[in-house]
Amino acid sequence: MGKRVRAAGTMGFERDAVRFRQRRVEVIVAAARPYLRHADGDDRQEEWVGPRPMPPDGLPLIGPVPGHPQMLPATGHHMLAPATGRLVAGQLTGTADSNLSSAFAPVRSVRRYSWRVRATHGQ
Secondary structure, three states: OOOOOOOOOOOOOOOOOOOOOHHHHHHHHHHHHHHOOOOOOOOOOOOOOOOOOOOOOOOOEEOOEOOEOOOOOEEOOOOOHHHHHHHHHHHHHOOOOHHHHHHOOOHHHHHHHOOOOOOOOOO
16 A cells, blocks of 8 residues: 555444444544554545445355356455455466365355345446
8 A cells, every 4th residue: 555554443233334433433543553653643545434245154255156257256254365365366376275265165155045146237
């Protein structure tokens, strides 16, 4: 992010996942302040909120979607983003661990939880 730092770290379980709560931002800034002594937090460039997918089994959804070979979601990984990146790189290059690939395959959610995988176009 160049000379910028991203501070994040709250997760809420709410009906309105996109409602911005300024108080939560202030808590994050206050918690980061001791670790970022040279940053004052007053020159914030961007504040946002958004829903994060959370699969029912708590495992990420990583891998190709059956019937859509060009679609490779990597979501629901919570704090495991670096590991997700390595697995996606392996899937794209054909060097991924097959046990990990099958454990995190999005299709498992369709089988276990009757989710429907639907491609949306133009959104």
